[in-house]
Structures are given as structure tokens and as C-alpha cells.
Amino acid sequence: MDRNPGIKSYVIALAGNANVGKSALFNQLTGLHQTIGNWPGKTVEIKEGHLLHQGLDLRIVDLPGIYSLSSYSPEEEVTESFILENKPDLVINVVDAAHLERNLYLTILLMEMEIPLVLCLNQIDFAQHEGISVDTKKLSESLGIPVVPTVAIHGKGLDELIQTSLDRIQDPSPLKAIKFGDEIENTLQSVVENLKTLNLQASSRFFALRLLENKHPQALSLDLAIQTELDISRKKIEDLHREPIEYVLSSERYSKAEHIARDSTQIKKANNKARILFDMFLLSPISGYLALTVFLLFIFSSIFYLGNFIASWLELGVSFLEGLVLSSSVPFASEIWSYGIVGVISAIEVVLPYILPFYLLLSFFEDSGYIARMAVLTDSVMHLAGLHGKAFLPLFLGYGCTVTSILGSRIIEDRKERIVTCLLSTLVPCSARTIIIMGLIGAFIGFQWVLLVYAINMLILILVGRISTRFLKSSAPGLIIEVPTLRWPSLRNVLKSTWFRLKDFFLFVVPIILVGHITFELIKNGSFINNIEKAFSGVFRFFWDLPSFTVIPLIFGILRKELGLIMLQTFSPTGTIAGALSPRQMIVYSLIMMFYFPCVATLSALVKELGWKKSLAITAFDITFALLIGIIVNLGLSLFLI
Amino acid sequence: MKTSLDKLEKGLKGKIVGFDMCSMQVSRLLCLGLTIGTEIEVSQNFGKGPVMINVRSTCLALGRGVAQKIWIETLA
Numbered sequence: 001m002d003r004n005p006g007i008k009s010y011v012i013a014l015a016g017n018a019n020v021g022k023s024a025l026f027n028q029l030t031g032l033h034q035t036i037g038n039w040p041g042k043t044v045e046i047k048e049g050h051l052l053h054q055g056l057d058l059r060i061v062d063l064p065g066i067y068s069l070s071s072y073s074p075e076e077e078v079t080e081s082f083i084l085e086n087k088p089d090l091v092i093n094v095v096d097a098a099h100l101e102r103n104l105y106l107t108i109l110l111m112e113m114e115i116p117l118v119l120c121l122n123q124i125d126f127a128q129h130e131g132i133s134v135d136t137k138k139l140s141e142s143l144g145i146p147v148v149p150t151v152a153i154h155g156k157g158l159d160e161l162i163q164t165s166l167d168r169i170q171d172p173s174p175l176k177a178i179k180f181g182d183e184i185e186n187t188l189q190s191v192v193e194n195l196k197t198l199n200l201q202a203s204s205r206f207f208a209l210r211l212l213e214n215k216h217p218q219a220l221s222l223d224l225a226i227q228t229e230l231d232i233s234r235k236k237i238e239d240l241h242r243e244p245i246e247y248v249l250s251s252e253r254y255s256k257a258e259h260i261a262r263d264s265t266q267i268k269k270a271n272n273k274a275r276i277l278f279d280m281f282l283l284s285p286i287s288g289y290l291a292l293t294v295f296l297l298f299i300f301s302s303i304f305y306l307g308n309f310i311a312s313w314l315e316l317g318v319s320f321l322e323g324l325v326l327s328s329s330v331p332f333a334s335e336i337w338s339y340g341i342v343g344v345i346s347a348i349e350v351v352l353p354y355i356l357p358f359y360l361l362l363s364f365f366e367d368s369g370y371i372a373r374m375a376v377l378t379d380s381v382m383h384l385a386g387l388h389g390k391a392f393l394p395l396f397l398g399y400g401c402t403v404t405s406i407l408g409s410r411i412i413e414d415r416k417e418r419i420v421t422c423l424l425s426t427l428v429p430c431s432a433r434t435i436i437i438m439g440l441i442g443a444f445i446g447f448q449w450v451l452l453v454y455a456i457n458m459l460i461l462i463l464v465g466r467i468s469t470r471f472l473k474s475s476a477p478g479l480i481i482e483v484p485t486l487r488w489p490s491l492r493n494v495l496k497s498t499w500f501r502l503k504d505f506f507l508f509v510v511p512i513i514l515v516g517h518i519t520f521e522l523i524k525n526g527s528f529i530n531n532i533e534k535a536f537s538g539v540f541r542f543f544w545d546l547p548s549f550t551v552i553p554l555i556f557g558i559l560r561k562e563l564g565l566i567m568l569q570t571f572s573p574t575g576t577i578a579g580a581l582s583p584r585q586m587i588v589y590s591l592i593m594m595f596y597f598p599c600v601a602t603l604s605a606l607v608k609e610l611g612w613k614k615s616l617a618i619t620a621f622d623i624t625f626a627l628l629i630g631i632i633v634n635l636g637l638s639l640f641l642i
Numbered sequence: 643m644k645t646s647l648d649k650l651e652k653g654l655k656g657k658i659v660g661f662d663m664c665s666m667q668v669s670r671l672l673c674l675g676l677t678i679g680t681e682i683e684v685s686q687n688f689g690k691g692p693v694m695i696n697v698r699s700t701c702l703a704l705g706r707g708v709a710q711k712i713w714i715e716t717l718a
Contacts, residue, residue, distance in 0.1 A: 478705030
């Protein structure tokens with residue numbers, strides 16, 4: 001896997017809780033050169049970057065934010081198996097100096113793995129602000145590993161961190177084990193003795209512990225005698241404490257963390273009254289929802305206005321470019337333009353203006369700690385659809401653009417809940433679909449019908465949400481999240497994460513949109529399109545009582561939903577939609593447009609987040625659902641003679 | 643007095659005495675520091691929303707359904 005043969009290379013992994021500034025550290029260490037690491041068998045993305053230091057190539061691996069290693073979440077599983085299988089030369093455990101006790105729990109778990117470890121005591125500036133100062137020497141002595149204080153966001157302490165890490169790699173003196181109570185240590189000792197007879201290569205105290213915890217790696221097939229002995233000693237400990245072994249061990253680990261944190265921390269009077277008051281304001285029943293409404297309106301309108309502003313400038317640039325290309329003497333200039341360049345540009349033109357402000361705001365609110373508060377405030381509402389508070393923001397954003405909604409669903413850790421959220425976001429009417437609904441139903445039938453359509457849509461969202469969470473047996477037991485301390489985000493970090501997200505998005509999405517566009521260009525100018533219209537017109541009339549000129553606009557809506565309205569106008573035989581469609585047909589058409597197919601950009605975002613299989617399943621569901629709704633509504637309305 | 647966490651009003655303190663849920667859910671709470679005997683303080687609790695608690699110098703939000711299954715011994 002060495003990319004630079006001849007240069008010595010080390011793998012250094014970053015591990016830590018969520019919200020400790022781990023990504024900021026990663027960004028600082030690796031600059032703008034990051035990739036999604038290609039490590040075997042990974043379900044969770046692992047980012048990787050390089051740092052050239054004193055002629056050494058340091059491969060920095062950013063492991064997901066976790067609280068423990070019990071392998072109950074994919075993130076924890078990935079972290080543990082990465083460390084066990086890839087055996088990094090060193091793990092830097094990033095901890096938040098202001099929340100040492102909570103963070104040291106993971107440190108203790110990592111120490112149990114007996115791997116080379118350095119503790120990065122991050123965000124010391126913030127801790128000082130809160131009146132907390134940590135004695136790094138004392139902390140290092142009680143843990144038995146090097147501790148380096150840093151402020152990663154400003155790049156402070158990073159040279160020392162790297163130097164200490166390299167020293168540690170050169171001289172991995174054995175770790176001092178954090179000891180449990182005597183009865184557990186004695187049991188561990190005897191399990192270790194038993195394991196020695198099996199000639200195991202891996203650190204045996206760690207395996208002994210995992211065996212005792214009943215979380216032994218499957219590769220290890222144990223001899224029956226040892227297994228029975230284990231069960232007996234586990235039972236003994238459980239009887240002594242009158243608690244399951246897991247309770248006993250986590251209690252002991254946490255009380256160690258508590259002692260170490262208390263011994264090395266000094267708490268003075270904090271300078272944080274204003275922050276605490278503001279936080280109370282954000283989370284109180286009335287002011288909290290008021291603030292939430294204001295923030296949401298702000299997010300929405302800035303995506304909309306800023307987006308339109310950027311879009312209008314992009315359009316100017318595009319028409320300038322078009323003139324340049326078409327007037328050039330390059331052979332096939334107009335073909336190149338309409339097949340290739342327009343495709344790329346339209347991909348950028350449609351989504352960039354809106355996802356740029358969205359990513360900026362998402363990074364800002366994420367870094368500030370507000371997203372967790374938003375989840376807290378909306379949790380009870382989201383229960384209606386079988387989801388939790390974390391699904392609120394992505395779904396709300398769906399009213400703007402489904403793409404942002406799907407990309408935003410990444411803040412949900414539980415995979416099944418994320419799938420349901422993505423499915424629901426494809427059903428939320430985005431701004432393009434709103435244009436169709438307003439342009440047809442609003443303009444020709446009446447605004448109260450628009451409201452009715454939106455109400456029905458919400459009802460459907462709730463129903464589909466409930467049924468699909470039940471169907472997927474979404475095991476998410478309820479909201480359990482850490483609410484990070486509020487803080488003012490660093491502009492640099494917000495810009496950097498926006499840049500990485502944009503890059504990620506375009507590298508993935510542009511090719512798909514390009515292929516979609518070229519395909520449509522190719523079939524647009526041929527007899528093919530007439531054949532399609534002919535082929536489907538019978539079906540359209542039979543099921544939905546829609547005239548044949550609606551076939552092509554409906555299909556082209558796949559490219560961009562707005563086309564479903566624009567082309568309806570150009571294709572209608574009478575020149576106006578009002579003359580060509582009855583109110584019932586307008587409603588049926590709008591409803592089918594509302595649900596039937598995620599546009600190409602949405603589909604590519606879906607594939608990026610969930611993979612092809614699930615994206616196609618969601619697409620198939622949407623199409624079937626839309627066609628059924630069309631039939632039902634058409635029949636229903638014809639009963640009322642509309 | 644023994645009660646479930648969701649019954650504890652804002653500002654009240656308690657000690658965790660037990661859980662009434664599947665072991666996987668308990669595991670998640672344990673590794674977040676909600677071990678038996680841990681002292682907690684309720685920092686927000688209204689409506690049908692999550693219960694927010696201060697525990698081990700950090701703040702956690704637990705959905706009401708989760709909070710109903712955590713047993714607390716109230717402290718004065």
C-alpha cells in the first residue's frame with residue numbers, strides 16, 4: 001500500500017468521541033489532500049490524508065467519532081476492527097479537555113487494547129474559558145502515556161503532537177495497564193494463563209477481557225474446558241456485584257476515568273454566564289421554538305436568495321461561455337456544446353447555487369452545536385413519522401431541494417433511520433415540484449387546493465414513515481445524544497468542511513448527471529420520442545385519463561422537475577395548459593410529478609449515500625406509489641364529477 | 643424515592659438505580675457514563691420532548707421513551 005516507495009511511511013490513526021475537534025485536527029494535519037481511505041471491508045467511510053514530516057510519509061487516518069468500542073454501532077465496529085486488523089503504528093486519542101471524564105472512558109478502552117497511544121488534549125483554550133485547567137504532567141503520569149495539549153482549530157501544539165507521536169513509534173515502551181478490582185484482575189490472570197496454552201499471538205490480557213465480557217472475536221474457537229471455566233468465573237463476579245458483567249466493567253472503567261480526571265483537573269470560576277443563559281433561551285419551551293423558527297427561516301431564505309443570486313451570476317457566465325464556444329472555429333462546436341458542456345454546466349448550474357449556501361450553513365450549525373439542540377426540540381414531532389429528532393433538519397430541507405435533504409441525512413447515525421429519512425425526502429415536494437403545483441393547481445384551480453395537496457402530502461409522509469420504520473424494523477430505540485457545549489465556529493473550519501463536501505459531491509454527481517443529460521439529448525431529436533409518446537399514450541389515458549402530450553413532459557421531469565411544467569406548456573396542442581387539461585387532470589398530473597421519480601441529481605445523491613441497490617429500491621417505490629396515487633385520485637375525483 | 647427519569651422535574655437531582663430495557667440499549671447508556679450509582683441532574687424536561695440531563699460534566703438528551711425506562715433514586 002506504500003504510495004511513495006523509498007520513503008519510510010507510518011500509519012497514524014485518530015480516535016476520539018464526537019465533538020472533540022478531531023476533524024479540525026485531521027484537517028490541520030493533512031491540509032487539503034484528503035481521500036476516502038480504501039481499507040478492506042468498511043461500511044463506514046474512513047478519511048485518510050498524508051503529512052510529510054522530516055522526510056517521513058505519515059498516513060493520517062481519521063476514524064469515526066465514537067464513545068466506546070463495544071461494537072454496537074457500525075462506527076465502533078469499524079474503529080475496533082481497523083485497529084485490530086490494520087495495526088496502525090500509533091493511535092492518537094483526541095480528547096476534549098473540558099469534558100475529560102467522559103472522554104477518558106474511551107482512552108481506557110483503547111489502553112486495554114495495548115496499542116501505542118498518545119493522548120491529544122484538545123480545545124484547552126475553551127476549557128480554560130470554562131474555568132477548567134488540566135495538569136498534563138499529572139494526567140500523563142496517571143495514564144502512563146504521553147499527553148500533548150493542543151488547540152487544533154488554530155494549529156497550536158501540533159508540532160509537539162507529531163514529534164511526541166514519532167518518539168512514541170520509535171520507543172513503544174509497554175503500557176501501564178489500568179487495573180480493575182482484584183476479583184476481576186485475578187480472573188483475568190487465570191484466563192490469560194489458559195490462553196497461553198493456546199499459543200495466541202494477540203495481546204492476551206485484551207482477549208481475556210473480551211472473553212470475560214462475552215464479546216469474544218469469532219475467529220477464536222475455544223476449547224470447551226476453558227469456555228466452562230470462563231462462564232463460572234463470570235458468574236462469580238456477577239454474583240459478587242449482583243449486576244451483569246457489563247455493568248460491573250463499565251462502572252469500574254468510569255470510576256477510574258472519574259478519579260484520573262478529578263486528580264488532574266482544577267476548576268475555577270467560569271466565565272460562561274452569557275453562554276449558559278443563551279443555551280437556556282434556545283432550549284426553553286417558548287423561546288426555543290421561536291428561535292428554531294427564526295433559524296429555519298434564515299436557513300431556508302439564505303439557500304433560496306443566496307442560491308438565486310449565485311445562479312444568476314452562473315447563468316451570465318454560461319451564456320458568455322456559450323457564445324465563446326459557438327463562435328469558435330473548433331469543428332462540431334455546437335454538438336460539443338449541446339451534448340457535453342451543457343450537461344456538465346447544467347449539473348453545476350442546477351445544484352451548486354443551492355448546495356453551496358446549504359453546506360456553509362450546515363457546517364456552521366454543526367460546529368456550533370445547534371444541530372443537536374434542533375434534534376432535541378423536534379424529537380416529539382418526528383415521532384409521528386416513526387423517526388427521531390435528528391431526521392427533522394434533512395426532511396425540512398427537502399422543501400428546498402431533495403439533494404440537500406439527502407446529503408443532510410448523514411447526520412443520522414442509525415442506518416435504517418437514515419434509509420427511511422432518504423425515502424421520505426424523495427416524497428417531500430422540493431421547490432421545483434412546488435413550482436409545478438403552484439403553476440398548475442395554484443394558477444388554474446385555486447390556492448386552497450394547493451394547501452390540500454400539501455396537507456395530503458404530509459399525511460402520506462407520516463404514513464410511509466410509520467410503515468417503513470416498522471417494515472425495516474428500525475431498531476433505533478429513541479433519541480440518545482450528547483448535546484455539545486455551544487460555541488462560535490471557526491470560519492476556517494467551516495470553509496474547509498464546505499470545500500470537502502462540495503468536492504466529494506461534484507466528483508460523484510457530475511458524471512451521473514452528464515450521462516443522463518447526453519442520453520436525453522440523444523433521444524430528444526429522433527423518431528424515438530414520437531414512438532415513446534405513442535407507446536405510452538394508451539396507458540396514460542386508461543389509468544390516469546391524461547392526454548398523450550403529457551407523456552414527454554412527465555418523462556423529461558426526470559432530468560429536472562421544472563421541465564414537467566415548462567414542457568407541458570410548449571407541448572400542449574392548444575398552446576395553453578388551461579385549454580388542454582381539465583382541473584382533475586391537472587391535479588392527477590401534479591400528484592404524479594410530486595412523487596414519481598427522484599430527479600437525476602437526487603438519484604445520484606441517493607446512490608452516493610446509500611448505494612445503488614437501496615437507491616433503485618427507493619426509486620421503484622416512488623414510481624409505483626406515484627402511479628397508484630394517480631389512479632386513486634383520478635377515480636376519487638371523477639366520483640365528485642370534477 | 644424511586645421513580646423513572648421522565649418524572650424528574652427540571653433542576654432535580656437523582657442517582658441511577660436501574661434500567662428497564664434491552665441489553666443493547668443499556669450498553670449505549672453505560673458507555674455514555676450512565677452507570678449504576680451515577681448522579682445526574684435534570685436540565686430540561688417539558689412536553690413530550692426528550693429529557694436533558696447533566697451527567698459526568700456533559701449534557702445528554704434522552705428521548706422520553708428512553709427516559710421512562712431509567713430508574714432513579716431522587717436526591718434532596
